[in-house]
Amino acid sequence: MLGHPTSSSGHIWKFFRRSGLDQVSLETAADLQALGELDQKLWVALACPVKGLEMDEKTLSLIDSDGDGRIRPAELIAALHWAAARLADPADLLKGVNSLTAAAIRSDSDEGKAMAAAARLILPQAGKKESDGLTVEDIIKPGTNFAPDRIRGNGLVPPAAAPDADSTALIQGFIAGLAGKPDSAGAIRKQFDTFFAELESFAGRNERAADPALAVLGEGTATGLAVLIALRTKVQDYFVRCRLADFDPLLIGAANRPEGDTFTLPAKPLSPNSAELVALPLARIEPGKPLPLQGGVNPAWAGALADLRTTVVAPLFGADKSSLTEAEWNALLGRFAAFQTWLETKVAGVAEALGLKPAAAVLSAGGQGRLAGLIEGDQALAPGYAAAADLERLARYHRDLRTLLHNFINFADFYSRQRRAVFQAGTLFLDSRSCDLCTRADNPAQHAILAAMGRFYIAYVECRRAGSPVMTIAACFTQGDSNYLSVGRNGVFYDRQGKDWDGTIVKIIDNPISVRQAFMSPYKRVANFVEEQIAKFAAAKDQATTASLGQGVIAAGAVPDPAAKASSQPFDIAKFAGIFAAIGLAIGAIGGAVASVAVGFMHLAPWQMPLAIVGALLIISGPAMLIAAIKLHQRNLGPLLEASGWAVNGRVKINFTLGKLLTQRAALPPGSQRHLHDPYKDKAMHRRRILYLVLLLAVAALVTAKIQGFWPFSP
Numbered sequence: 001m002l003g004h005p006t007s008s009s010g011h012i013w014k015f016f017r018r019s020g021l022d023q024v025s026l027e028t029a030a031d032l033q034a035l036g037e038l039d040q041k042l043w044v045a046l047a048c049p050v051k052g053l054e055m056d057e058k059t060l061s062l063i064d065s066d067g068d069g070r071i072r073p074a075e076l077i078a079a080l081h082w083a084a085a086r087l088a089d090p091a092d093l094l095k096g097v098n099s100l101t102a103a104a105i106r107s108d109s110d111e112g113k114a115m116a117a118a119a120r121l122i123l124p125q126a127g128k129k130e131s132d133g134l135t136v137e138d139i140i141k142p143g144t145n146f147a148p149d150r151i152r153g154n155g156l157v158p159p160a161a162a163p164d165a166d167s168t169a170l171i172q173g174f175i176a177g178l179a180g181k182p183d184s185a186g187a188i189r190k191q192f193d194t195f196f197a198e199l200e201s202f203a204g205r206n207e208r209a210a211d212p213a214l215a216v217l218g219e220g221t222a223t224g225l226a227v228l229i230a231l232r233t234k235v236q237d238y239f240v241r242c243r244l245a246d247f248d249p250l251l252i253g254a255a256n257r258p259e260g261d262t263f264t265l266p267a268k269p270l271s272p273n274s275a276e277l278v279a280l281p282l283a284r285i286e287p288g289k290p291l292p293l294q295g296g297v298n299p300a301w302a303g304a305l306a307d308l309r310t311t312v313v314a315p316l317f318g319a320d321k322s323s324l325t326e327a328e329w330n331a332l333l334g335r336f337a338a339f340q341t342w343l344e345t346k347v348a349g350v351a352e353a354l355g356l357k358p359a360a361a362v363l364s365a366g367g368q369g370r371l372a373g374l375i376e377g378d379q380a381l382a383p384g385y386a387a388a389a390d391l392e393r394l395a396r397y398h399r400d401l402r403t404l405l406h407n408f409i410n411f412a413d414f415y416s417r418q419r420r421a422v423f424q425a426g427t428l429f430l431d432s433r434s435c436d437l438c439t440r441a442d443n444p445a446q447h448a449i450l451a452a453m454g455r456f457y458i459a460y461v462e463c464r465r466a467g468s469p470v471m472t473i474a475a476c477f478t479q480g481d482s483n484y485l486s487v488g489r490n491g492v493f494y495d496r497q498g499k500d501w502d503g504t505i506v507k508i509i510d511n512p513i514s515v516r517q518a519f520m521s522p523y524k525r526v527a528n529f530v531e532e533q534i535a536k537f538a539a540a541k542d543q544a545t546t547a548s549l550g551q552g553v554i555a556a557g558a559v560p561d562p563a564a565k566a567s568s569q570p571f572d573i574a575k576f577a578g579i580f581a582a583i584g585l586a587i588g589a590i591g592g593a594v595a596s597v598a599v600g601f602m603h604l605a606p607w608q609m610p611l612a613i614v615g616a617l618l619i620i621s622g623p624a625m626l627i628a629a630i631k632l633h634q635r636n637l638g639p640l641l642e643a644s645g646w647a648v649n650g651r652v653k654i655n656f657t658l659g660k661l662l663t664q665r666a667a668l669p670p671g672s673q674r675h676l677h678d679p680y681k682d683k684a685m686h687r688r689r690i691l692y693l694v695l696l697l698a699v700a701a702l703v704t705a706k707i708q709g710f711w712p713f714s715p
Contacts, residue, residue: 048408
């Protein structure tokens with residue numbers, strides 16, 4: 001534990017050290033409330049992306065208040081303060097639990113009360129008790145708190161929420177009357193009073209319709225009025241023509257014709273509905289003649305006049321009444337005037353569509369009170385359901401803020417080894433190793449520009465899985481060697497959900513993986529060089545032999561040329577003797593050098609010999625080991641994360657100890673039993689190794705004998 005710097009409010013901070021980096025410790029609610037005062041130079045990260053992290057993207061989007069796809073310190077602090085102000089104990093945010101109880105919500109604020117009410121509404125719908133906690137999934141689960149058959153405080157009462165069939169029919173009728181309007185999903189409070197006012201007015205008007213002073217024909221009044229209206233114009237025309245005939249008898253002929261002074265019947269067959277007959281008066285025009293209702297009437301209007309006599313005249317004047325004077329006709333119209341006025345002043349609306357009997361039934365059975373109760377209940381739920389979105393946000397922060405804080409303010413999750421950091425995408429298994437430091441890298445070429453500065457050996461692996469889009473990861477190898485790592489090698493990647501992906505290396509950033517690998521690298525380079533030279537020499541000899549054989553075959557089938565034979569040069573033994581002498585000198589020089597080293601080594605004291613061997617090894621491998629150690633010491637997680645969109649504040653180093661934990665090598669489980677007998681062992685190779693060892697010991701013994709003066713052979 002380090003010192004305890006204080007903030008402007010006097011808060012004492014605690015820090016912990018991991019891999020050489022000082023990081024602030026978040027342990028109490030006071031730490032969270034004072035976080036805005038902590039110098040941001042002490043934060044591990046200053047920005048992170050919303051996408052591509054192993055964390056709920058919806059939660060990160062809520063924190064990203066400006067919607068730019070990145071989270072910065074101000075946004076994180078604002079989210080922290082928002083959640084802390086609505087929890088009874090802000091320290092709950094450090095638990096990271098996906099369970100929020102109503103009791104955990106602050107009850108001394110309007111926002112807290114509304115969210116607690118929302119929680120109590122959703123609990124029974126999620127099948128939980130008051131003391132149970134709600135998960136994020138409980139709150140957003142379709143079919144519970146937002147089910148279409150429940151009132152939910154939004155001003156709408158769906159028909160399925162009605163307590164009985166009559167109320168259901170009432171709401172359905174109301175909805176039908178509101179068809180096509182945006183608020184036609186249920187009975188809305190602002191239209192509720194108007195609706196029942198229409199019902200009462202409709203029912204009252206229909207009760208008045210039973211008054212004899214209004215309904216002169218009882219239930220047949222409407223039908224009788226319709227008959228009068230259908231004949232009114234034609235009857236008035238008849239009596240006007242009769243008055244003209246009384247005014248001037250000379251006009252009688254003209255009054256009996258529809259127009260003009262002459263009228264002739266058409267030659268075509270006539271029917272009662274012929275236009276020529278319809279245009280004629282109802283009956284023959286004579287001065288002061290009453291309107292006949294039967295006999296002597298226009299055939300085109302005989303049926304309508306018969307209906308008038310049956311429906312209206314007979315009930316009011318008697319069944320033997322067969323004609324009407326103009327005064328009687330006007331009196332008849334007067335008796336129906338009040339009913340016509342009542343009928344024309346009715347207001348068509350939802351009540352009219354519902355019908356008289358259903359409307360009366362709803363009013364008499366207390367439908368207004370029942371529906372009013374539903375609407376009042378809906379209004380009572382409005383604050384709770386309006387706070388459902390805030391409740392979901394609080395539940396997400398209650399679950400996820402702890403994770404974000406320990407991957408943003410500090411990297412406690414990454415260094416704890418009990419949890420994984422949000423930037424760790426999963427584990428890659430390849431080349432008898434498992435790599436835990438794997439991050440998303442959707443664009444390897446762009447990602448590698450910054451990631452290379454981290455000094456990691458990075459293998460970009462393209463991962464494929466049936467039914468999923470291709471994913472590319474950057475896997476950091478921090479233990480072992482790179483001898484068998486190359487583009488095209490395949491492995492298996494397990495994501496954080498445990499799904500397996502086929503992985504193929506598509507790009508490599510080459511950096512030292514370990515000092516041990518650097519120690520062996522000079523010898524491997526020499527071995528590779530010798531192997532390449534031997535292969536080239538063998539290939540050249542094989543090519544020369546093949547060409548020589550081809551020329552020999554050609555020469556065997558050709559006729560000897562004396563001139564060519566004479567011009568061929570004879571074997572020069574002196575030349576080849578010089579070549580062999582040069583080869584002998586070279587071998588002698590090498591042997592002399594080896595002998596000199598051996599003589600010098602053998603003259604050392606026994607305790608100096610191991611030091612000499614170590615010194616020789618350091619001379620050969622030391623530079624490579626030194627360069628590798630420097631690069632390994634410079635391994636920094638920052639560039640790797642910044643290539644993925646982070647802004648890392650400090651040098652997040654990966655030392656040797658942590659590197660061994662991030663890449664695990666294959667090891668037998670504790671207590672395993674090994675049977676060393678291998679029936680497929682290469683016995684010839686084993687014998688050659690024994691032979692080489694015997695020869696090496698023999699040479700060492702001869703050199704030792706020579707040095708000590710016990711050389712058994714004469715010069």
